[in-house]
Amino acid sequence: MSTGHLKGAQSAMEQPNAADAPLAAPAAALNPLQPYIPPGLILPKVPGSSSTVRSAEFAAGAYSGAQLPPERWPEVAVVGRSNVGKSSLINCLLGSSSLAKVSKHPGKTQSINHYLVNRNWYLVDCPGYGYAKVSQAKRADWHSMTQQYFMRRGTLVDILLLVDASLPPKEADLAGAEWLLQRNLPLTLVFTKIDKAKQQQAGPAGNILAFRAGLQAAGLAVPAHFATSAAKKLGAQQLLQYLAQRRAHAAQQQQQLLQHSNS
Numbered sequence: 001m002s003t004g005h006l007k008g009a010q011s012a013m014e015q016p017n018a019a020d021a022p023l024a025a026p027a028a029a030l031n032p033l034q035p036y037i038p039p040g041l042i043l044p045k046v047p048g049s050s051s052t053v054r055s056a057e058f059a060a061g062a063y064s065g066a067q068l069p070p071e072r073w074p075e076v077a078v079v080g081r082s083n084v085g086k087s088s089l090i091n092c093l094l095g096s097s098s099l100a101k102v103s104k105h106p107g108k109t110q111s112i113n114h115y116l117v118n119r120n121w122y123l124v125d126c127p128g129y130g131y132a133k134v135s136q137a138k139r140a141d142w143h144s145m146t147q148q149y150f151m152r153r154g155t156l157v158d159i160l161l162l163v164d165a166s167l168p169p170k171e172a173d174l175a176g177a178e179w180l181l182q183r184n185l186p187l188t189l190v191f192t193k194i195d196k197a198k199q200q201q202a203g204p205a206g207n208i209l210a211f212r213a214g215l216q217a218a219g220l221a222v223p224a225h226f227a228t229s230a231a232k233k234l235g236a237q238q239l240l241q242y243l244a245q246r247r248a249h250a251a252q253q254q255q256q257l258l259q260h261s262n263s
Contacts, residue, residue, distance in 0.1 A: 032208035033194060033227045035238055041224060043245035044252060050244040051237070056094040056123075059116040065148055069114055071155040074247045075122040078190075079146065080162030081172055082128040085192040088230035089162065090115070090125055093240060100125055112149055121247055122155075129172060150185055157250040158186045158243065165191035165204035165227060169211040174218070181220050186246070189225035190239065195232045 030036065037043075060069045080086050087100040094100075099115060113125040126146045150159060159180060163173045180187045189211070194204040202210065204227065212222050226242065228235035 030209075032205045032212070035227075035235075035242070036222070036225045037242075038221065038224060043242075044248045046241075046244045046248050048241070050248070051240040052118075053093070053095050053240065054118050056096060056099060056115055056117050058099065059114040059122065061111040061113045063111050063145075065145065065152070068112065068149070068153075069122075071153065073116070073121050073155065074157045074250055075114070075124050075153060075155050076243055076246070077124045077126050077150065077153075077156060077159045078162065079126040079159065079176070080128055080190075080192075081164070081170065084128065084162045084164045085230055086125065086128060086162055089190070089192055089228060089236075090123060092228075092230040092233060092236050094123065112145065129176070147179075150180070151183070156186070158188055158246045160188050160190045162190050162192050163211060164193055165207050166193040166196040166198055166201075168201065168207055169214050174211070174214045177215060177223075178218055178220060181215075181223065187223045188242070188246075189223055191225060191227045193229060193231075194227045194234060195229040 060067070062068045078086055078090060090100040091097060094115065094117065100113070110127055112127070115123045115125065117123055126149070129143065150156065161173070161177055161180065163169075177187065177189065191204065191208050191211075197203040201207070208225070208227065212225075215222050224242070226235050226239045228239065230236075
């Protein structure tokens with residue numbers, strides 16, 4: 001794949017295992033625990049085998065843009081507030097118990113870590129934000145490096161912004177989604193911990209609806225979103241299927257660009 005951002009088009013509460021329902025466009029009465037695909041996002045059909053993870057390995061850890069691996073394979077970035085369950089979800093998607101290190105101390109990821117999946121695409125673990133016990137200057141460095149990665153990486157096909165569905169919407173998460181959407185970067189929301197509910201709070205389904213409402217109140221279109229639980233392994237296969245479609249869509253766009261440049 002060549003450089004140049006390959007952006008996809010952006011623009012009823014049941015039991016938690018509703019997260020394993022088939023991919024579909026939203027019905028009139030939205031079930032927030034089911035996948036939401038915006039009507040304008042048209043993705044190609046892909047064989048089921050393309051979403052299967054057959055191999056996964058750590059490929060590179062970068063503390064600066066110069067240390068990033070060459071732009072060869074399509075990349076899906078994962079980012080989220082510290083303690084959102086990022087490492088647990090990555091391990092769940094990759095069928096591993098320890099590939100991404102799960103820590104009791106939030107904010108341990110300090111580099112952009114590339115995991116090579118099936119030897120043909122990268123899942124990329126980006127530093128979290130929020131609770132890391134490091135200096136403000138160091139947090140600013142991480143923030144700047146991650147933003148530059150999002151803006152400049154030519155092989156980036158999607159950014160998964162993880163949001164803790166067991167909590168009401170956080171300002172930092174809404175601001176992160178707004179930053180990405182305003183720059184027309186490819187964005188998918190992944191709500192985590194749908195198996196958990198805090199006492200005297202709305203619960204995961206209500207929190208997802210509230211997050212959607214927060215985006216809409218800011219005049220932003222709601223991007224695709226998925227509800228997951230790494231602990232219960234809910235929603236992982238649907239998300240992998242969707243990511244296979246995003247990669248296929250990016251490949252189609254790249255082919256169209258090549259045909260146009262050669263015509």
